[in-house]
Amino acid sequence: MIRDLFAIPRLTGKAWTVWQRNLDVFLKTWRVNLVPPFIEPFLYLIALGFGLGGFVGYIGDVPYIDFIAPAIVAVSIMNSAFFECTYGSYVRMYYGKTFDAIIATPVSIEEVIAGELLWGATRSMIYTGLMLPVLILFGVVDLPSSLLLIPFAFLGGLLFACIAMCFTAATPSIDALNYPSFLFITPMLLFSGTFFPITVLPPALQAFAYVVLPLTNVVSICRGITLTLFSPFMILNLAWIAIVTTVLFFLSVNLMKRRLIV
Amino acid sequence: MEPVIDAINLVKQFGPFTAVDTINFSVRPGEVFGFLGPNGAGKTTTMKMIQCASPRTSGTLSVFGMDPGTHSSEIKAMIGVVPQETNLDTEFSTIENLIVYSRYFGISKEVAEERAEKLLDFVQLTEKRDVIIEKLSGGMKRRLILARALVNQPKLLILDEPTIGLDPQARHLIWEKLKLLRSLGNTIVLTTHYLEEAERLCDRLVIMNKGTILVQGSPAELVLDHVGSGIVEAEHSPGVEACLLDMDIPYEVVGDIVQVVTDNPRTVAQELLSKCDAKRVLTRAATLEDVFLKLTGRGLRE
Ligand SMILES: Nc1ncnc2c1ncn2[C@@H]1O[C@H](COP(=O)(O)OP(=O)(O)OP(=O)(O)O)[C@@H](O)[C@H]1O
Ligand SMILES: [Mg+2]
Numbered sequence: 155m156i157r158d159l160f161a162i163p164r165l166t167g168k169a170w171t172v173w174q175r176n177l178d179v180f181l182k183t184w185r186v187n188l189v190p191p192f193i194e195p196f197l198y199l200i201a202l203g204f205g206l207g208g209f210v211g212y213i214g215d216v217p218y219i220d221f222i223a224p225a226i227v228a229v230s231i232m233n234s235a236f237f238e239c240t241y242g243s244y245v246r247m248y249y250g251k252t253f254d255a256i257i258a259t260p261v262s263i264e265e266v267i268a269g270e271l272l273w274g275a276t277r278s279m280i281y282t283g284l285m286l287p288v289l290i291l292f293g294v295v296d297l298p299s300s301l302l303l304i305p306f307a308f309l310g311g312l313l314f315a316c317i318a319m320c321f322t323a324a325t326p327s328i329d330a331l332n333y334p335s336f337l338f339i340t341p342m343l344l345f346s347g348t349f350f351p352i353t354v355l356p357p358a359l360q361a362f363a364y365v366v367l368p369l370t371n372v373v374s375i376c377r378g379i380t381l382t383l384f385s386p387f388m389i390l391n392l393a394w395i396a397i398v399t400t401v402l403f404f405l406s407v408n409l410m411k412r413r414l415i416v
Numbered sequence: 417m418e419p420v421i422d423a424i425n426l427v428k429q430f431g432p433f434t435a436v437d438t439i440n441f442s443v444r445p446g447e448v449f450g451f452l453g454p455n456g457a458g459k460t461t462t463m464k465m466i467q468c469a470s471p472r473t474s475g476t477l478s479v480f481g482m483d484p485g486t487h488s489s490e491i492k493a494m495i496g497v498v499p500q501e502t503n504l505d506t507e508f509s510t511i512e513n514l515i516v517y518s519r520y521f522g523i524s525k526e527v528a529e530e531r532a533e534k535l536l537d538f539v540q541l542t543e544k545r546d547v548i549i550e551k552l553s554g555g556m557k558r559r560l561i562l563a564r565a566l567v568n569q570p571k572l573l574i575l576d577e578p579t580i581g582l583d584p585q586a587r588h589l590i591w592e593k594l595k596l597l598r599s600l601g602n603t604i605v606l607t608t609h610y611l612e613e614a615e616r617l618c619d620r621l622v623i624m625n626k627g628t629i630l631v632q633g634s635p636a637e638l639v640l641d642h643v644g645s646g647i648v649e650a651e652h653s654p655g656v657e658a659c660l661l662d663m664d665i666p667y668e669v670v671g672d673i674v675q676v677v678t679d680n681p682r683t684v685a686q687e688l689l690s691k692c693d694a695k696r697v698l699t700r701a702a703t704l705e706d707v708f709l710k711l712t713g714r715g716l717r718e
Contacts, residue, residue, distance in 0.1 A: 168520070168522070171519045171520050171522075172520075174519065175505075175516055175519070178508075178512075178516065179507045179508075182507065182508075250503070250505070250506060250507075251499075251501060251503030252503065252505060254469070254499065254501075254503050255499070255503040255504070255505065255517070256520055257469055258467055258469065258492065258497040258499070259492055259493075259517070259520035259521055259568075260489045260490075260492045260493045260520065260521060260522070261520045262488065262489065415469075415470065415471065416430065416470060
C-alpha cells in the first residue's frame with residue numbers, strides 16, 4: 155500500500171496538453187494575471203526595504219533591501235505554485251469537473267496531475283520573470299546572475315506545486331485548504347531566512363528550518379543568485395529540493411489517483 | 417461479428433456496497449444499446465467501467481476486444497463520452513471547448529478547427545460559436561457535449577442520460593442526431609430514464625435495478641414478453657373491481673385507475689363498458705413504461 159504511493163507513475167507527453175489548457179486560460183485572462191507580479195515587489199520593497207530597511211540598515215555588509223529582494227522572489231515562487239495547485243486545482247477538480255472531462259480522453263489521470271504540477275511550476279516561473287524587471291529597476295539584484303532566477307523558479311515552483319497537490323489530494327473540502335495556508339505557508343514566510351537571517355535563530359531551529367521548511371532552501375538559493383554569492387552549501391539546498399520534489403511528485407500523483415479513481 | 421463491448425459477470429463494489437452485481441451483456445457493432453433503470457440502479461457505474469474511468473471489481477469486460485484495465489488509452493481514443501454531469505470547460509467559449517478537447521486526443525490544430533466548425537453546425541450551435549459556456553442554456557450545453565464527444569470521430573459513443581433536462585424540441589433534435597450517427601455505422605450505448613427515448617432509439621436494451629440486469633431484449637420483445645400487447649384502463653371504483661373479479665379477469669389498481677393487461681383489449685373494453693358500467697374506459701398499446709414499472713415496482717427510489 156505505502157509502496158504504491160511512491161510508485162513511479164506512467165507518464166507521456168500528453169501531460170503537456172493539460173499544461174497547455176491551463177496556459178490558454180491564463181493567457182485569456184492575462185490582464186488580470188499580469189498585474190499582481192508587478193505590484194507585489196513594489197509593496198514589499200517600499201514597505202520592508204525602505205520602511206524597515208531604514209532602521210535595519212545592513213545585514214552583514216548587504217543593504218537590507220538587497221537582503222530581502224531574493225526572499226520576495228522566493229515567497230512569490232512559493233505562493234504562485236502553492237495556491238495554483240491547492241485552490242486552483244481543487245476548483246478544477248471538484249467544481250469544474252475538468253479532470254473528469256479530460257480523463258474521458260486518452261489522457262490518464264496521472265498525466266492530468268502531472269500537467270497541473272508542471273503548470274504550477276510554470277506559473278512560478280512566469281511570475282518570477284515579471285517581478286525581475288522591477289527588482290532590476292530598483293537596482294537590488296545583481297546582473298546577469300539574477301537571470302538564473304527564472305529557470306530556478308520552475309524547479310522551486312515544482313516543489314511547492316507537489317506539496318500543494320498532496321494537500322489537495324487529502325483535503326475533505328475547499329475550506330480545509332485554509333489549514334495548510336495558515337499553518338504551513340505563513341510560518342514559512344516568517345521563519346525561512348526571508349526577512350531576517352536564519353543565523354539569529356538557535357542552532358536547533360536553524361537545522362529544523364533547513365531540513366523541514368522547503369522555503370528555507372529556496373530562499374538560500376535565490377539569495378546566492380541575486381547577490382552573486384555562490385557557496386557549496388547551495389548544492390545541498392539544490393539536492394534537498396531535487397530529492398523532495400521527486401518524491402512528492404510521485405506521491406501527489408498517486409494520492410490524486412487514489413482520490414479520483416474509485 | 418465480434419461484439420464492441422462484452423461484459424461477463426461484471427461486478428463493481430464501492431467498499432462493502434455492491435453497485436453493479438454480476439451483470440452480463442454484449443453490444444454488437446452498429447446497434448443502439450440502452451440501459452434503463454431507476455435512480456441508483458448502477459447505470460452510470462457501468463458506463464464508467466466501459467469508458468475506463470473506474471476499474472471493475474471482478475468479472476471480465478472487453479471493449480473493442482481490449483481490457484479497459486490495461487488498454488485504457490487505446491480504448492479511450494476510440495470512444496466518445498457524454499457524461500451525466502455536464503463538465504464543459506467554463507473558462508472557454510463554445511468553439512474553444514471543442515478545440516481544447518481535441519488536443520487531448522492529439523488532433524492537430526488545423527484538423528481540430530475544421531472539425532469543430534462542422535460539429536457546431538451538426539448540433540446547431542454555430543450562432544453560439546464564440547459565446548462563453550455560462551451563457552448557454554442547459555439544452556445548448558448538452559448539445560455541445562454531444563459535439564465534444566464526436567471530436568475524435570469515435571466508433572463507439574457512450575451517452576449517460578443525453579437528454580436529461582431538455583425540452584421536447586431539444587430532445588427531438590438530439591434523437592435525430594443520434595439516429596443519424598447510428599445510420600453512419602456508429603455503435604451507441606446510452607442510459608436513460610425516458611422510456612419513450614429508449615423505445616424510439618434502442619435496438620436492444622437492458623433494464624437494471626439495484627445493480628442487476630432484470631431483462632434484456634428489443635423494446636418490442638420486452639413489451640410482448642413481460643406485459644402483453646394491449647392495456648385497458650378504467651376509472652377505479654369498488655363496482656368495477658368486483659365485476660372484474662367476478663369475470664375472473666386479472667387486473668391491477670394503479671392510483672385511481674384499474675389496469676387490465678390483455679391480448680384482446682377490444683373485448684375487455686366492451687365487457688367493462690357493458691357489464692361493469694365502467695367509466696373512462698381507454699385501450700392502448702402496452703409500452704416499455706408498463707414493463708419498466710412492472711419490473712422495478714412503483715415505489716419511489718431513494
Ligand atoms: N463513488 C461512489 N462511491 C460510493 N457509492 C457510489 C459511488 N458511485 C455510485 N455509488 C452508488 O452506486 C449506486 C449506483 O449508482 P449509479 O450512479 O451507477 O446509478 P445510476 O443508475 O446511474 O442512477 P441515476 O439514474 O440516478 O443516474 C448508487 O447507490 C450510488 O449511491
Ligand atoms: Mg446515472
